[in-house]
Each structure stands twice: as structure tokens, then as C-alpha cells.
Amino acid sequence: MRALRRLAQGRVLLLTICAAGIGGTFQFGYNLSIINAPTLYVQEFANETWRTRTGQPLPDHLVLLAWSLIVSLYPLGGLLGALLAGPLAVTLGRKKSLLVNNVFVLAAAALFGFSRRAGSFEMIMLGRLLVGISAGVGMNIQPMYLGESAPKELRGAVAMTSAIFTALGLVMGQVVGLRELLGGPQAWPLLLASCLVPGVLQLASLPLLPESPRYLLIDCGDPAACRAALQRLRGPADLAGELAELEQERAVCRGGRARRPWELFRERALRRQVASLVVLGGAMELCGNDAIYAYASAVFSQAGIPQDKIQYAAIGTGGCELLATLLSCLVIERAGRRVLLTGGYGLMTCWGSVFTVALCLQGSFSWMAYLAMACIFAFILSFGIGPAGVTGILATELFDQMARPAAYMVCGALMWTMLFLVGLVFPFIMEGLSHFIYVPFLCVCVCAAVYSGIFLPETRGKSFMEISEELHRLNFPGRSRGPAWAGPEVVRSTEL
Numbered sequence: 001m002r003a004l005r006r007l008a009q010g011r012v013l014l015l016t017i018c019a020a021g022i023g024g025t026f027q028f029g030y031n032l033s034i035i036n037a038p039t040l041y042v043q044e045f046a047n048e049t050w051r052t053r054t055g056q057p058l059p060d061h062l063v064l065l066a067w068s069l070i071v072s073l074y075p076l077g078g079l080l081g082a083l084l085a086g087p088l089a090v091t092l093g094r095k096k097s098l099l100v101n102n103v104f105v106l107a108a109a110a111l112f113g114f115s116r117r118a119g120s121f122e123m124i125m126l127g128r129l130l131v132g133i134s135a136g137v138g139m140n141i142q143p144m145y146l147g148e149s150a151p152k153e154l155r156g157a158v159a160m161t162s163a164i165f166t167a168l169g170l171v172m173g174q175v176v177g178l179r180e181l182l183g184g185p186q187a188w189p190l191l192l193a194s195c196l197v198p199g200v201l202q203l204a205s206l207p208l209l210p211e212s213p214r215y216l217l218i219d220c221g222d223p224a225a226c227r228a229a230l231q232r233l234r235g236p237a238d239l240a241g242e243l244a245e246l247e248q249e250r251a252v253c254r255g256g257r258a259r260r261p262w263e264l265f266r267e268r269a270l271r272r273q274v275a276s277l278v279v280l281g282g283a284m285e286l287c288g289n290d291a292i293y294a295y296a297s298a299v300f301s302q303a304g305i306p307q308d309k310i311q312y313a314a315i316g317t318g319g320c321e322l323l324a325t326l327l328s329c330l331v332i333e334r335a336g337r338r339v340l341l342t343g344g345y346g347l348m349t350c351w352g353s354v355f356t357v358a359l360c361l362q363g364s365f366s367w368m369a370y371l372a373m374a375c376i377f378a379f380i381l382s383f384g385i386g387p388a389g390v391t392g393i394l395a396t397e398l399f400d401q402m403a404r405p406a407a408y409m410v411c412g413a414l415m416w417t418m419l420f421l422v423g424l425v426f427p428f429i430m431e432g433l434s435h436f437i438y439v440p441f442l443c444v445c446v447c448a449a450v451y452s453g454i455f456l457p458e459t460r461g462k463s464f465m466e467i468s469e470e471l472h473r474l475n476f477p478g479r480s481r482g483p484a485w486a487g488p489e490v491v492r493s494t495e496l
Helices: 002-009 011-022 025-034 039-054 060-091 094-100 102-118 121-149 155-176 188-193 196-208 213-219 223-234 240-253 268-286 289-294 296-302 307-335 337-361 368-385 387-398 404-436 439-455 464-475
Strands: none
Touching: 011 025, 011 121, 011 155, 011 196, 011 223, 025 060, 025 121, 025 155, 025 196, 025 307, 039 060, 039 121, 060 094, 060 121, 060 404, 094 102, 094 121, 094 196, 102 121, 102 188, 102 196, 121 155, 121 213, 121 387, 121 404, 155 307, 155 387, 213 223, 213 240, 223 240, 240 464, 268 387, 268 404, 268 439, 268 464, 289 368, 307 337, 307 368, 307 387, 337 368, 337 387, 337 404, 337 439, 368 387, 387 404, 387 464, 404 439
16 A cells, blocks of 8 residues: 555556557557457458459458468567567667557558458458557556566566556456447448547646656766656655666666677576576567457357357456456565565466366356356456466566666567467467467476476566675575676676
8 A cells, every 4th residue: 555655646647557558558458358259250351352353253262371371470560579679778768668669559550441442351461560569668668667667676577567468458458349339341441440538638647747867867878857757756755866876877877788689598697587587578479468459259259259249248358357467566565576476376277277178078068168167268367367467567677777778678679489380370279279268378387387486486576686686696596796797797708
């Protein structure tokens, strides 16, 4: 409760969270779920367009391939955006990068809106690629921006808001996609183009808010601008202690340069950080949660839910994740990162196993279909409690200012690559494995729970310098660290 009161006092910080989130991870969740509603209409549009051009309809397997490409170009764009986010964050800063990122949204909305009039399903593919690029940039830079702007006692809760906005975007995409709103056969181009609205909201609000104080001091070397930004974010709070900590971090990073992604894998001093990033970043996408949103209708149909009830069941999935991330935001500073990750993946393993059993027995008991649906909701709740938000905090807390943009590039590239592969392969997994569709994902959940419980260091309530000291001890057992140590491993041939 103390953390919530402090957050309420910092009104500018709260506005910064909202402005960054509405055009950041909100767009990711919104565009991830919104594509589910017009599935049949877009497939029919692609088929009719091809018939108009060639006089022949598309074979069923090519219709499925075209739809899989439309879905999968979104994470492919996200991969490109993740690779673009690091250079943007270093050259333009965190806030300006989020603003420039809306160019992709504007272009994508235009392509979606005019695709049917132009008779081109290729415009939908290009639009999905562009909103994917926007989501890739936003998902990397938003948690970096917020994590660097928040006080250490609120850093976890503030960074968790990225997951809250993702879940909010998922729910809004599902609600707007209802047949009664924009999910009808005539309105689907407007449905896809509605991503323009959050982009415009961010363009109108974010310029009024401060840049990341850490970026201003450490990257730009501007103490006055840093103090002014910190004063706006903290309100009447005493800044002496936080400014001293920032100056200490600046001294450690002085003379360094921004790391390149491939350099992270070569430094022993970053071994534990990179391993945690790769294992848990990959697990977040390979656990099977995001596949539910892209193919929610097909999953619920497989579970035996009546066709006219599926769109409302799909809204329940987004609502579950939103509820869980809100709960996680409240308890993360009390429970810690490691507990939420381990518990989240453990519960996902449990519910995924029950879901598999329910699918196998749905022919024997009519109520098994509803047990399967309940397991899907419980699976998503478990994902929202831990992996959904905590994974995005890792790159902020485990890496210093010089390595953080590169770490987000690595994490983003890995996550979007995995999401692309899952989105492309998932329809064929459904056909091939049938009732055992979630068995591969369960193996990932088990591995992630074991790694989180044993190898992930706890960062709750610690400053960036304290986290860095602990990681140094883990990467160099038995060796002490001096106050000016800046990250790279000591060259043994010149070590005293």
C-alpha cells in the first residue's frame, strides 16, 4: 500500500505510464487479438480476390497458408522492430523513439483501411508487418523507459504496467472485434485500421512528459535535464539520495559505450544475465499462451465450445490475463520476481496437463468441454501472474545502462522469432497432435519453472548498483568487485 500511495503522489509518473503504454504494449496486445475476429472474412476476401484475378479459387491449403502468413507476418515485423529498438533508444532516446514509432502505425492503418477497396490482400500482409514493427519497438522501449524512470521501490510495479497494457489491449481487441461492433463482414477493414486510435493518443500526450532521467544523465551527460525530469516524475520528494545513486552509476559507466548485441554473449561478466534472458524470454513465447489469442476460435472449437459462444469465451481469456497482471502488479514488490515466475510456470504446467486430459475425455463426458475452457482461463491467469510481466523486467534490472538496449534487442529478437514460429506452425500442430496439442508447451513450462527457481537471482527492492554487485559475485565466484568495475571481464594475462 505504501508503494501505491507513492505512485499516486507522482502524478506525472502515472501519466507517463499511461502515455507510454497506450502506444506501446497496448498496441501489441490489441493487434495480437484483433486478428482473430475477422478470420473467416479475410480468408474469404483473399479467396475472392484471387478468383477475380485468375478466374480460379485458391485451394484450401493455400487459403490456410495465406492466413498463416497474415498472422505470422506480425511477429516477423516484431522481430525487425526489436532489432530496430536498440539503435533508436540510443540515438533518439526512449521517449522520442516511442513517438517516431507511430509512423509505422499510421502507415499500417492506411493499408488496412483501403485494402478491400483496392482489392489487395497483400496490403493486409504489409500492414501486419508494419504493426508488428511498431509492436516490436514499443515492447522493447516502453519497459526500458518506465524502468529507468521509476524509483527502485516501485520499479517492479511500474514495469509490470507493460503487461497490464498488453492485457488491456488483448481485451479491447476482443471487445471491438465482436460481431455487434466491428467484427461483422463489412466492418473488418475498419477493425484492422482501428490501431490508429491508440497511436494518435500517444502522439498527443507523450510529448508533454519527461524523458528517462538515466538516459539524460548517463547517455546524454546532462545533469540539469536529469534533475528537472526527476523532479517532475517524483514531485515534492527529496532527490538527494536518488541523484547520488545516479551519479554513482554514471561514474561506473563513464568512458564506456553502448554494447552491441553480439558482445553480450562474449563477456563472462554477463553470463548469468544472458542465460536468464534467453531461457525465460524464449519460454514466454514457447509456453503456448500467445497462440491462444491468435487462434482462440480454433482452440475453443477444438475444446467443443458451441460456435455462437466462442467470441464471448475469447473475451474471457483477455479478461483473465488483465485481472492476473493487475494482481501481479500489486504483489510483485512483496513476493519478488523469482516466486512469481516459478509459481506462474508451475501453475501453467498443472492446468495445461488437466486441459490435455479434458480434451482426451471430451467424447466420453459432455461437461469436459467446459472443463477444457476453464483450464484455458486458469492457464492464462497463471501466465498473467508471473511470466507475462516479470519477463519484461529482466532486461531492465539485470543489465546496466550501457548493455540494456542491446539486451532488449536480444530478448526482443528471441521472443518475436519464437512467436513467429509458433504462429506459423500452430495450425499444423493442431491438426497433427489433436488432443495432445499442449504437450510440447508443457515441457517448456516445466523447464522455465525449474530455471526460475534455481538460477534466477532475486532483484526485488535493490538498486541497479546492488543488482550489479550480486550478479558479479554469481559470474565470478570467490572474486570481489571494486567500486569502479564497469562490466567487462578482467583480462587474465594482465591481472595482478
